[in-house]
Amino acid sequence: xxxxxxxxxxxxxxxxxxxxxxxxxxxxxxxxxxxxxxxxxxxxxxxxxxxxxxxxxxxxxxxxxxxxxxxxxxxxxxxxxxxxxxxxxxxxxxxxxxxxxxxxxxxxxxxxxx
Numbered sequence: 001x002x003x004x005x006x007x008x009x010x011x012x013x014x015x016x017x018x019x020x021x022x023x024x025x026x027x028x029x030x031x032x033x034x035x036x037x038x039x040x041x042x043x044x045x046x047x048x049x050x051x052x053x054x055x056x057x058x059x060x061x062x063x064x065x066x067x068x069x070x071x072x073x074x075x076x077x078x079x080x081x082x083x084x085x086x087x088x089x090x091x092x093x094x095x096x097x098x099x100x101x102x103x104x105x106x107x108x109x110x111x112x113x114x
Contacts (some may be wrong), residue, residue: 009108036101037091052074
Protein backbone atom coordinates (compact mmCIF):
# COMPACT_ATOMS: atom_id res chain seq x y z
CA UNK A 1 0.00 0.00 0.00
CA UNK A 2 1.35 3.39 -1.01
CA UNK A 3 1.80 5.65 2.00
CA UNK A 4 2.91 9.28 1.79
CA UNK A 5 3.23 11.31 4.98
CA UNK A 6 3.95 15.03 4.72
CA UNK A 7 5.35 17.12 7.57
CA UNK A 8 7.02 20.43 8.29
CA UNK A 9 4.24 22.88 7.54
CA UNK A 10 3.43 25.85 9.71
CA UNK A 11 2.92 29.58 9.96
CA UNK A 12 5.58 31.81 8.41
CA UNK A 13 5.80 35.52 7.69
CA UNK A 14 5.95 36.83 4.13
CA UNK A 15 9.50 36.60 2.86
CA UNK A 16 10.28 33.71 5.17
CA UNK A 17 11.35 30.15 4.46
CA UNK A 18 10.03 26.71 5.24
CA UNK A 19 11.04 23.16 4.31
CA UNK A 20 8.41 20.46 4.06
CA UNK A 21 9.12 16.74 3.85
CA UNK A 22 7.35 13.63 2.63
CA UNK A 23 8.13 10.16 3.91
CA UNK A 24 7.20 7.44 1.43
CA UNK A 25 6.59 3.76 2.08
CA UNK A 26 4.80 0.78 0.58
CA UNK A 27 6.29 1.14 -2.89
CA UNK A 28 9.64 1.31 -4.60
CA UNK A 29 10.76 4.91 -4.25
CA UNK A 30 12.54 5.06 -7.59
CA UNK A 31 9.93 6.89 -9.62
CA UNK A 32 9.38 10.53 -10.32
CA UNK A 33 7.58 12.40 -7.55
CA UNK A 34 5.69 15.66 -7.38
CA UNK A 35 4.43 18.31 -5.02
CA UNK A 36 0.94 19.73 -5.48
CA UNK A 37 -0.95 22.21 -3.34
CA UNK A 38 -4.51 23.31 -2.70
CA UNK A 39 -5.28 26.82 -1.58
CA UNK A 40 -8.52 27.59 0.29
CA UNK A 41 -11.48 27.37 -2.07
CA UNK A 42 -9.35 26.34 -5.06
CA UNK A 43 -8.47 23.14 -6.88
CA UNK A 44 -5.23 21.20 -6.84
CA UNK A 45 -2.29 23.02 -8.36
CA UNK A 46 0.89 21.31 -9.52
CA UNK A 47 3.97 22.88 -7.89
CA UNK A 48 7.05 20.85 -8.76
CA UNK A 49 8.34 17.48 -9.95
CA UNK A 50 11.59 15.57 -9.70
CA UNK A 51 12.77 12.52 -11.59
CA UNK A 52 13.80 9.27 -9.94
CA UNK A 53 17.48 10.16 -9.76
CA UNK A 54 16.91 13.71 -8.62
CA UNK A 55 18.81 15.28 -11.48
CA UNK A 56 15.83 16.64 -13.39
CA UNK A 57 13.41 19.05 -11.76
CA UNK A 58 10.57 21.24 -12.97
CA UNK A 59 8.53 24.01 -11.38
CA UNK A 60 5.34 25.95 -11.87
CA UNK A 61 5.99 29.52 -12.99
CA UNK A 62 4.46 30.79 -9.75
CA UNK A 63 7.22 29.21 -7.64
CA UNK A 64 10.18 29.09 -10.02
CA UNK A 65 13.29 30.62 -8.47
CA UNK A 66 11.84 30.44 -4.96
CA UNK A 67 11.17 26.73 -4.36
CA UNK A 68 13.60 23.80 -4.64
CA UNK A 69 12.57 20.15 -4.78
CA UNK A 70 14.97 17.39 -3.75
CA UNK A 71 14.93 13.79 -2.63
CA UNK A 72 16.93 11.32 -0.59
CA UNK A 73 16.29 7.87 -2.05
CA UNK A 74 18.19 6.16 0.76
CA UNK A 75 15.64 7.61 3.19
CA UNK A 76 12.61 7.35 0.87
CA UNK A 77 12.01 11.04 1.50
CA UNK A 78 11.00 13.94 -0.72
CA UNK A 79 11.61 17.58 0.21
CA UNK A 80 10.42 21.01 -0.83
CA UNK A 81 12.46 24.01 0.27
CA UNK A 82 10.35 27.15 0.03
CA UNK A 83 12.00 30.57 0.17
CA UNK A 84 10.67 34.11 -0.24
CA UNK A 85 7.23 32.91 0.68
CA UNK A 86 4.20 34.99 -0.29
CA UNK A 87 0.67 35.05 1.13
CA UNK A 88 -0.54 33.43 -2.09
CA UNK A 89 1.59 30.38 -1.26
CA UNK A 90 -0.80 29.61 1.59
CA UNK A 91 -2.17 26.13 0.92
CA UNK A 92 -2.14 22.50 1.96
CA UNK A 93 0.93 20.93 0.38
CA UNK A 94 0.83 17.32 -0.76
CA UNK A 95 3.46 15.01 -2.15
CA UNK A 96 2.18 12.79 -4.91
CA UNK A 97 3.25 10.04 -7.25
CA UNK A 98 2.11 12.04 -10.26
CA UNK A 99 1.58 15.66 -11.31
CA UNK A 100 -2.19 15.36 -11.01
CA UNK A 101 -1.96 14.40 -7.35
CA UNK A 102 -3.92 11.20 -7.95
CA UNK A 103 -2.10 9.40 -5.15
CA UNK A 104 -1.12 11.83 -2.43
CA UNK A 105 -0.70 12.01 1.31
CA UNK A 106 -2.83 13.80 3.89
CA UNK A 107 -0.98 17.06 3.33
CA UNK A 108 0.69 19.65 5.52
CA UNK A 109 -0.68 23.17 6.00
CA UNK A 110 1.51 26.11 5.07
CA UNK A 111 0.24 29.54 6.05
CA UNK A 112 2.06 32.70 4.99
CA UNK A 113 0.81 35.66 6.96
CA UNK A 114 2.07 38.56 9.04
